[in-house]
Amino acid sequence: MEQASGQRPLRADAERTVQAILEAAERVLSADPAATMEQIARAAGVARTTVHRRFTSRDALVDALAEWAARQFHDAVASAHPDSAPPLVALYQVTANVLRVKLGWGFAMGRSGPGNPEVDRVHAEVIEQCGGLFRRAQEHGVLRPDVDPEWARRVYYALIHEATRERSHSKAPERVDELATRVVDTLLQGVGQEGPPLTRDSGPKGTPRS
Amino acid sequence: MEQASGQRPLRADAERTVQAILEAAERVLSADPAATMEQIARAAGVARTTVHRRFTSRDALVDALAEWAARQFHDAVASAHPDSAPPLVALYQVTANVLRVKLGWGFAMGRSGPGNPEVDRVHAEVIEQCGGLFRRAQEHGVLRPDVDPEWARRVYYALIHEATRERSHSKAPERVDELATRVVDTLLQGVGQEGPPLTRDSGPKGTPRS
DNA sequence: AGAATACGCTACATCGTTGTTGCAAGTTGC
DNA sequence: GCAACTTGCAACAACGATGTAGCGTATTCT
Missing domain, CATH: 1.10.357.10 (Tetracycline Repressor, domain 2)
Structure with missing residues (x-):
């Protein structure tokens, strides 16, 4: 477990892949929290199996x-x-x-x-x-x-x-x-004019009393 | 389609069941948006098949x-x-x-x-x-x-x-x-004291230090 | 009371997702 | 250049959730 956390020094391209997966996951999951691994993988431009290689499970991915x-x-x-x-x-x-x-x-x-x-x-x-x-x-x-x-x-x-x-x-x-x-x-x-609003009556404008 | 919307006059108990399902769905789904029909049914005190009788699909339920x-x-x-x-x-x-x-x-x-x-x-x-x-x-x-x-x-x-x-x-x-x-x-x-905060310097205020 | 309706339950078919494995091909780093 | 590493691809098993159907029983409405 804990593949994503630098367990062992990854090669340069693998490191980039992990980054791409994380960024893609962010984008896809923000649009649809129930998105599948397939969608995330496609968005990252990698195969679904590659995602599973870097993150043992779906939970591990969202955890990371x-x-x-x-x-x-x-x-x-x-x-x-x-x-x-x-x-x-x-x-x-x-x-x-x-x-x-x-x-x-x-x-x-x-x-x-x-x-x-x-x-x-x-x-x-x-x-x-x-x-x-x-x-x-x-x-x-x-x-x-x-x-x-x-x-x-x-x-x-x-x-x-x-x-x-x-x-x-x-x-x-x-x-x-x-x-x-x-x-x-x-x-x-806030977004209101100065002065306590709720204690005063609904008195519209006219007397902003600057 | 559209079973939940009064297509045909439901019997009194059936109407209550629909209500119970909707309320249970609200409770369960607010806790976990990906909850199962089974969980919703259990929370409503009915069988899963009953839910399917009243709502053609899961989407139909959340739609209703x-x-x-x-x-x-x-x-x-x-x-x-x-x-x-x-x-x-x-x-x-x-x-x-x-x-x-x-x-x-x-x-x-x-x-x-x-x-x-x-x-x-x-x-x-x-x-x-x-x-x-x-x-x-x-x-x-x-x-x-x-x-x-x-x-x-x-x-x-x-x-x-x-x-x-x-x-x-x-x-x-x-x-x-x-x-x-x-x-x-x-x-x-808002939650701040009166007076424009950002135009003034960081100076706390007129020495409130009691 | 009797007919219509509704429910629980079991069983089953189907589908999508997850996670794994093996292998071939491509890339990186020394 | 060579070894180690990485990726894509295809295939597969396992699992859970969805949706359907039938049957016996209970409730409602008239």
Whole structure:
């Protein structure tokens, strides 16, 4: 077992094949989570038997995929120094980094599920870091004191996920910055006008009271 | 084809069986989208063959489920009068109604996909209504003028979806109101302190250090 | 009560997917 | 150039899920 993880040094072409399979699996499985090995193999431009040679089973393949994505995810968050940089800077940096990764590996990151314990461990670690960041943000007055940090984190995740569902997947760096700005803006400010909305009546416009 | 849709008047007990199957399918499929007919049948308390008697195929079952959920979704939105009530009232009402439905039928609503054209039509209609509501909200000064209405709608969907992922699924009415309040609050205000965050430097704030 | 309908159960046919094996041909690396 | 490695291809076995059919029994409706 564990053929995909560098058990023994693979030859150059074999290494490329593994990479091609992983990328194809990402693409195909994000479109249809129940896709067959045949579809994945065709998308990777290899024979189905070759896929089985590199990954002992279908589960092993999606496991490797999830593990690879989890590592990318972790690195994207960690490289933004979420527990040392100023909260707002770190928040933006984390957002941009994660978006960059998730734009290309959307499938493998969503389907974490209780499968690989290693993947769960990494995800929990990331949640821990995000939680710490949000706590610091709250102490620094970036977040409102009365919001549940857990809810804030989940909203944050959801916004990032939604941002990756944008039309026209141009992975250009400036596009990522634009998306990150929108995510952070929406997270902190929402989409409404200033002023507490629910405590006031439905009073339409007229008195924006600038 | 089309056995589930009242082709011919079913007997009372048969009608109940159909209902039980749909509810069980919702529960089981939300836990595992690739669940077997056997699992669904067991969960419904009937034999697998009975499921096949009521639904010609597996696809027909999930189709019926999606159609049923789409109708519920549509009714939940329409009954809030999204294009006549004051925007803020309508927004809250729509949120509460949709939450009420989705708390019990989360699976069938997420998996819309390009399957049943009727389902797609209903969903498009709902999106149309939401779009109109958000446009009116913008005109009434509830939404900021510079936000993309489409982005606002997607954020709205994501927040509702996230709210249904809460621990402890108590479908108590007051719980729904609490969730709806949180969703609308977060949508309009976000989770941050007042003031534009990204234009200012990382400086935490006016020294809250109590 | 009687006819129609619905259900559970068993058995069976079919199909698609998974995973394996062997061999020939092509590629890489020394 | 040669040995080791890798891939494609074809064939095969095993498995689970889907869908069908028949029969005996239970329920509903009138």
